[in-house]
Amino acid sequence: MTIRRLSVYTRCLLQLEEDGVKTVSSQELAERFNLNSAQVRKDLAYFGEFGVRGIGYYVSGLKAELQKILGLHREWPVALVGFGNLGSALFHYKGFARQGFRISAIFDDDPAKCNREVNGVPVLPARELGREVKARGIQIGIVAVPAESAQAVTDQLAAAGIKAILNFAPVRIRAPRDIRLKDVDLSIELETLSFYLAKSAR
Amino acid sequence: MTIRRLSVYTRCLLQLEEDGVKTVSSQELAERFNLNSAQVRKDLAYFGEFGVRGIGYYVSGLKAELQKILGLHREWPVALVGFGNLGSALFHYKGFARQGFRISAIFDDDPAKCNREVNGVPVLPARELGREVKARGIQIGIVAVPAESAQAVTDQLAAAGIKAILNFAPVRIRAPRDIRLKDVDLSIELETLSFYLAKSAR
DNA sequence: ATGTGCTAGTGTTCGTGTTCACATGGCGCC
């Protein structure tokens, strides 16, 4: 199943709830994301029978169910490794906190950047990563260091017992099989765009 | 066909070329990304017969072919809209330029940020977007403004004749059909991770 | 209490993308 869509539905439901909408049909949800309504129903029915026939889905009930499925009913402490351009943009982004992701420790090898606090969050040298991650029970790590350091950082995170990694470095990194790994590669996104431009120019 | 893989191959070939490797087999490429070797061959054969039977692929030849397919043999001027946290991280990122993407105009509505130059690139108020994009022949736009402004910015980019948009705002934006649209939603990436964590904790 | 209308749930079809397995065809060695 494609989990990404559940996230999209959840965000939409948050909006609908704010707008005071009580129920929503699979049809309406589908139109918002130009999907097929059967798709939406299959996605939702996979995890349980959340809907009411003849009515649709109760917005707040469905929202709560989806949040529980996605693990958004709790707070997730997150470790951010690399406090450069991208790292600090991510840190200052408010959207993560809204979904329960709290960057609760930052690690960077640059002595000029570490051993201080930013908005109450400690910036620490990478050598303290293991201890700090364990002490805080952090399960999610974000890798925002240069490509050449990404594997080393991943190894440190793995050793510290982290369970999931979001990697921004443009390299394929290796992690133990039980660690969930997700790559975000912005160059690739741009390249798919230029591919289509180059093609239609042909 | 999944274009993303072509980008991955290309980056790998760049590395191989630097390392002085002359030829590479589909098998070797596949192992690097744990893919199937038939997959690699299908991907490449789709665009032409680039390989030599019994030998594999000539690294520099294949690299050049893929770059041409992806449109990386030329420079793409890019318009960046929104010069906040994320926008400036993207602007200062060196990786895009390496693939030929050059941010050549920045637009932001905040008067404190615009009407100046950063590293020789003008930061302009959004109202000048149309003129500037046309004048510079920009075909790719990056949307890094808050969600509530994203649709308005998209409309401006569309009116200016842009052909492709990379959107970082966490909303589904609408654009004319002939504009290639790509969304990057980092919250969703984190949520897929927390989904798996929540699931295995169950 | 019964009927009608509406929308969720679901078995099946459909299409795309992946994997398998083999035949094809350059290259170099004899």
Added chain:
DNA sequence: GGCGCCATGTGAACACGAACACTAGCACAT
């Protein structure tokens, strides 16, 4: 110059996810 090697290219099998179309069940009106 012919022969064997080895990796490509590709048709066929397969798997997965998406779309269709039908069935089931709840709510509300009568």
